[in-house]
Amino acid sequence: MQENRSPIMDRIAEANKAATTGIDAKDIKDWITIYIMGKAYTVPADLTILTAMEYAGYKFVRGVGCRQGFCGACATVFRKKGDYKLQTGMACQTRAEDGMYLVQIPFSPAEKAEYDITKEPYEASVFIKYYPEVTRCVSCNTCTKACPQDLEVMDYIQAAIRGAFDSLSEVSFDCIQCGLCAIRCPAEIVQYNVAQLGRRMYGRYGQGVPEHLRKRVKEIAEGKFKQDMEKIIKCSTEELRKIYTEREKEPE
Amino acid sequence: MIKKVEITPENDKFLNKVNELSGQVVTLCEQCGTCSGGCPLVAEMDITPSQWMRLVQLGLKEVLDYKAVWVCASCFTCTVRCPRKIDVSKVAEALRQIILRKAIDYIDLKAIPKEELACLPQIALVSACRKFTG
Amino acid sequence: MTTTKTETPKLTGTENIKIPYYPGCTLKTTAKNFENSAVAAARALGIELLEIPRWNCCGTVFSLTDDDLIHHVASVRNFIRVQEMNDYGLVKNENRLVTLCAMCFNTLKSTNLRVKNNAEDLKKINDLMYREENYGGKVEVLHFLELLKSLGFEKIRDRVKKPLKGLKIAPYYGCMILRPQEIGIDDPEDPTIQRDLLLSLGADSVDTPYKRVCCGSYQTVKEKNIVAELAYDILSHARKEGAEAMATVCPLCAFNLDHRQKEVKASHSDFEEIPVFYVTQLMAIAFALENECYGFDQNYVDPRPLLASKSLIK
Numbered sequence: 001m002q003e004n005r006s007p008i009m010d011r012i013a014e015a016n017k018a019a020t021t022g023i024d025a026k027d028i029k030d031w032i033t034i035y036i037m038g039k040a041y042t043v044p045a046d047l048t049i050l051t052a053m054e055y056a057g058y059k060f061v062r063g064v065g066c067r068q069g070f071c072g073a074c075a076t077v078f079r080k081k082g083d084y085k086l087q088t089g090m091a092c093q094t095r096a097e098d099g100m101y102l103v104q105i106p107f108s109p110a111e112k113a114e115y116d117i118t119k120e121p122y123e124a125s126v127f128i129k130y131y132p133e134v135t136r137c138v139s140c141n142t143c144t145k146a147c148p149q150d151l152e153v154m155d156y157i158q159a160a161i162r163g164a165f166d167s168l169s170e171v172s173f174d175c176i177q178c179g180l181c182a183i184r185c186p187a188e189i190v191q192y193n194v195a196q197l198g199r200r201m202y203g204r205y206g207q208g209v210p211e212h213l214r215k216r217v218k219e220i221a222e223g224k225f226k227q228d229m230e231k232i233i234k235c236s237t238e239e240l241r242k243i244y245t246e247r248e249k250e251p252e
Numbered sequence: 253m254i255k256k257v258e259i260t261p262e263n264d265k266f267l268n269k270v271n272e273l274s275g276q277v278v279t280l281c282e283q284c285g286t287c288s289g290g291c292p293l294v295a296e297m298d299i300t301p302s303q304w305m306r307l308v309q310l311g312l313k314e315v316l317d318y319k320a321v322w323v324c325a326s327c328f329t330c331t332v333r334c335p336r337k338i339d340v341s342k343v344a345e346a347l348r349q350i351i352l353r354k355a356i357d358y359i360d361l362k363a364i365p366k367e368e369l370a371c372l373p374q375i376a377l378v379s380a381c382r383k384f385t386g
Numbered sequence: 387m388t389t390t391k392t393e394t395p396k397l398t399g400t401e402n403i404k405i406p407y408y409p410g411c412t413l414k415t416t417a418k419n420f421e422n423s424a425v426a427a428a429r430a431l432g433i434e435l436l437e438i439p440r441w442n443c444c445g446t447v448f449s450l451t452d453d454d455l456i457h458h459v460a461s462v463r464n465f466i467r468v469q470e471m472n473d474y475g476l477v478k479n480e481n482r483l484v485t486l487c488a489m490c491f492n493t494l495k496s497t498n499l500r501v502k503n504n505a506e507d508l509k510k511i512n513d514l515m516y517r518e519e520n521y522g523g524k525v526e527v528l529h530f531l532e533l534l535k536s537l538g539f540e541k542i543r544d545r546v547k548k549p550l551k552g553l554k555i556a557p558y559y560g561c562m563i564l565r566p567q568e569i570g571i572d573d574p575e576d577p578t579i580q581r582d583l584l585l586s587l588g589a590d591s592v593d594t595p596y597k598r599v600c601c602g603s604y605q606t607v608k609e610k611n612i613v614a615e616l617a618y619d620i621l622s623h624a625r626k627e628g629a630e631a632m633a634t635v636c637p638l639c640a641f642n643l644d645h646r647q648k649e650v651k652a653s654h655s656d657f658e659e660i661p662v663f664y665v666t667q668l669m670a671i672a673f674a675l676e677n678e679c680y681g682f683d684q685n686y687v688d689p690r691p692l693l694a695s696k697s698l699i700k
Contacts, residue, residue, distance in 0.1 A: 124415040125370040128377060132361040132369055135378040136385060139442045139460035141515065158442045161374055162411040186456070275452035292600040296612050323612070326447060327600035328565035332574045339566070345450035359608050371645070372607060374411040375489050375638045378446040379604035382457065 032098035043096065049076050049089070052096035053104070063106035069093040072176030075148075075183075078102035088146045088180045108179025110190040115197065122205035124163020131194045134160050136187035143181035143191055149174050153181045153191050160194050165202040168195060263311025270308050273346035280336045281305045287330035287340045296323045301330055301340050308343065321347045322358050326383070352386030359384040404476075405533070406468045406483050407435035410490035410637075411443050417487070417637035417664070419681025424486050424530060424666035426679040430545060431537060435484060436477060438467045446489045447604070448496035455510055461497035462511050465525040466518050473519075481524045484533055486666070488636035492562035495527040495569050529563055530666075531579050531635060532571050539586040547674035549588025553696050555668065556592040556629035557581055558620065560639040561600050574598065580633060580665055587672040592629040596620045601642040613642050614649035621650070621660050630692055631661040633668060640664065645686040661689035671698055 030045035034052055041056040050064060065073030074091035081099025091104060113130035120126050127134055134157055143153035152171050159168040172195035181191040219225070235243065271278055281302070288300035297320035299307075307315035321344040330340035352358070359380060369377070413421040428435050441464050449457035464483070471477050485491040501508040502523045512520040534542060557580035564570040564577055572579045577598060581591040599620060602613035621643060624632060634640050644662035651657050662685065670679050671693065682690055693699045 123370075128372070128374065129366050129370045132364065132377060133381075135374060135443075136381045137443060137460075138445065138456055139463050140456060141463075141517065145517070154442070155440065161378075161443050162414040164414070273451045273453065292616060293602070293605070293612065296609070323605070323609070325561075325600050325603040325605050326450070327561040327603065329561070329600065331566050339450075342450045349451050349454075364607065371416075373416040373637055373641050374443070375446045375487065376604055376606050376641065378411070378443060379489065379638075380607035382445060382447050382449070383604060384608070 032096065034096050034099070035101045037103050038101075045096075045098070047096050048092055049078070049094050049096050049100075049102055050074055050091035053091070053102075060104070063091070063104040067092045070176060072178035075105040075108070075178040075180050076102060077105055077180075077183075088184070089148045090178065093148070105179070105183060108183050108190075110179065110182055110193060112190075112193050113197065117200050117204055120201065122165075122201060126201060127160040127163060127194060127197065130197060131160075131190070133187065133189050134194055137161065137189060138187055140186060142184045142186065143189075146180045146184040148178060148180060149176060151175060156195055156198075157189060157191055160198055165198055165206045168198040169202040169206070172199065257310050257312065259311065265311070266313055267308060267311040269350070270343060270346045273349055274339070274342040276338050276342055278305060278308045278338070278343060280338055281309060282336060284335060286333050286335060290329045290333050291324075292327060292329065293323050293325055301344070304347065305338075305340065305343065308347070316347060316351060320344075322384070348383065349386075352384075355386055357385045361385070402432050402434060404434045404436050404478075405480055406438050406471050406477055408438055408441055408444070408464060408483055408485045408490060408494065410446075410485065410487040412637040413487055416684065417640065419684040420486055420635075420637060420640070420664040420666060422679040422681050423664060423670040423675075426675045427666050427669035427673060428530075428533075430673045430675060431534075431542065433533065433537075436471070438464060438471065438483070439476075441467055444490045444493045444497075446493055448493045455507060455514075458497045458500065458507070459511055459514060461494050462501060462508075462521050463515065463518065464494065465498065465521050466515075468525050469519065469522065482526045482528050484528050484530055486530050486635065488529070488560060488562035489638055491527065491529045492569055496566075498523075498525060498527050499568060529571050529635070531563065531583065534583060535579060539582050542583065542669075543586040543588075546587055546672045548672055548698060550584075550668060550672050550698060551588050551696070553589045553668075553692075553698065554592050554628055554630045555584050555589045555633050555663070556594055556624035556627065556631070557584060557597060557665070558601075558624075558632050558634045558639060558643065558662075559598050560634065560636045561598070561603070562636060564598055580635070583665060584633060584668070587668055589668065589672075592624060592627050594620075594623045594627050594629070596623045601639045603638060603642070606638070606642050606646065610646060610649055611653070614646050614653060617643050617646050618650045618654050618657060621647070622654075622657065625658060625660060629660070631663055631689060633663050633665040635665055647687055659687045661685060661687045661692055663689060 028044045031042050032045045033040055033042050036053055036056060043052045043055045047055060050067065063074055065071035069090055069092060076091040076094065077086065077088055079086055079101045080097060115130055137157050139154060141154045147153050151174060156168045156171040159171065175192050175195055177192045179192065182189065185191065267278065283302055283306060285302045288294055288302045291301055294300055299318045299320045304315050304318065304320055324341065324344045326341050328341050334340060409421055425435050442460055444464060445457055445460045468481065468483050472479065483494065485494060501511065508521065508523060559577045559580065564572060564574040567574055575598065584591045596619060600616065601620060602616045606613045621632065632643060634643065640662055647659055667680055682688065690699060
């Protein structure tokens with residue numbers, strides 16, 4: 001697809017070079033001003049919030065992870081110039097814009113309830129038992145608006161209140177646990193932990209064991225992969241690396 | 253017991269605040285006691301509804317030290333019976349809110365035994381959260 | 387005492403009507419028997435209770451402070467869902483919303499009244515929910531009992547296959563369908579709507595002055611002994627008047643009067659257990675509907691021995 005690359009992608013690539021390879025400032029054409037925790041920085045245009053902050057000199061130990069939008073570590077909060085809305089996103093997936101006020105949220109303080117799902121009855125009350133604060137939800141929908149994964153967070157919290165394991169699991173499935181919902185919630189609910197409890201219960205009791213899994217477990221028990229495993233165990237690191245890079249991959 | 257009360261601008265401020273939050277004119281209360289007489293929970297209260305109405309009329313913040321408004325179940329019996337058409341339950345809510353809005357909760361959700369939480373219907377807990385947590 | 391009553395359009399004939407139905411959280415869990423019996427009984431009367439898609443918890447109590455709007459958002463969001471049901475053709479020109487739970491009824495109706503009477507409040511709430519379509523103030527909140535009344539109790543009597551003969555029931559109303567006056571569906575001091583329903587089912591209705599005395603409501607969370615004392619008064623007075631069971635339409639009253647009998651027994655050795663029905667369970671029996679919708683296993687005091695003694699169930 002190289003030949004169809006849009007000019008904007010080229011500009012992004014060029015700007016990214018500034019942060020990644022440290023090219024000379026005089027070679028960069030477009031600049032923007034962003035405000036990191038109130039202090040103004042001039043950075044190349046078209047960087048993501050994460051790379052813009054790195055260009056400005058911030059080094060992240062927390063608040064950064066996979067840089068691909070999957071891990072949920074780089075939660076970010078910002079306001080755009082001339083806009084009253086407090087917005088949220090993943091710093092590695094959101095473009096820095098001129099006049100943006102921003103800050104990284106390295107961690108959302110939250111207590112995770114301790115439970116043993118093998119001992120919990122598969123009943124609606126499990127949510128209220130471990131997270132009674134779900135009943136403080138005012139249906140304001142702020143969590144949904146804050147979710148960088150565009151999940152209907154409020155809807156799954158409502159499902160938790162009435163113990164609907166199936167719809168909670170379905171709606172919350174793509175949660176990356178970034179914590180932005182919990183940071184914004186006026187009822188102080190920790191949505192992602194509630195969802196995790198629900199999905200665990202649903203996975204164990206509600207969904208049942210899928211047929212392909214049952215089949216594969218049986219095959220393993222019958223020793224179908226025993227020979228292959230023994231071969232792998234005996235491999236040297238070099239041989240393992242070769243097997244790994246040449247493995248069959250699912251089509252992208 | 254006779255108590256001398258000095259009405260200062262501070263007292264007026266408190267009275268006005270309760271009036272504003274509740275949307276009622278507490279000074280309209282003529283202390284007939286109908287609210288207290290009909291209240292199903294009055295036996296459990298440390299002061300009666302008409303007493304909290306009087307304390308508010310005088311702008312005495314000590315009304316916030318009593319447990320009575322937290323025992324109120326918002327059953328609206330006082331509301332339908334007040335001959336002065338004052339919604340006494342709204343006054344109780346205003347007094348609760350003055351405390352709750354300072355981030356002082358009346359119940360601690362985490363202190364409720366797990367087995368109790370597991371059997372309570374959701375409406376019980378949702379309403380308790382709305383009435384007793386800020 | 388005069389009451390303000392909601393104008394409810396008369397239902398015509400026995401034709402099938404579809405009406406948006408708001409269940410509320412508790413009817414999906416501890417009061418599942420209330421929902422199942424009501425939906426089945428309504429169907430027997432030609433009414434389809436159509437569950438509102440994507441409904442959310444209403445908040446269960448109406449916020450009473452004048453400056454508070456955020457706690458009304460939940461109810462208004464549900465009204466928007468009713469609008470959407472009309473938009474998507476799930477119902478035709480049907481702006482009525484029916485509830486079974488008395489607490490949901492009170493909260494939804496109170497909120498509706500506030501936003502209908504206060505355009506500025508409604509605008510603020512609509513603005514806050516800018517992702518939703520605006521609520522236009524057209525929804526009418528009805529309690530299931532009102533719907534039955536508008537159908538006519540004589541029609542219900544016609545549908546009865548197994549009259550509840552000799553069953554002495556004390557109707558208990560609680561607070562939320564009676565008060566405040568502008569919200570209530572009956573006389574707040576002397577309600578009769580459940581009595582009329584019970585009589586049409588062939589049961590004997592036992593009147594007690596405690597029928598409209600609060601059960602303690604949400605105090606059950608922190609002060610269950612206060613609730614147990616109130617339950618003792620309410621239940622033992624009904625017994626004294628000759629009642630063999632209670633009837634209610636509120637899942638919190640049901641919890642406090644039924645499940646808290648455990649605490650009542652602990653503090654009052656003279657107390658004799660008494661079954662507490664949802665009035666819709668009694669409808670289901672009288673209509674001779676399938677046993678599955680009764681849901682007696684969710685009742686704390688098992689009503690089956692009483693029903694068997696009257697030959698109403700096997």
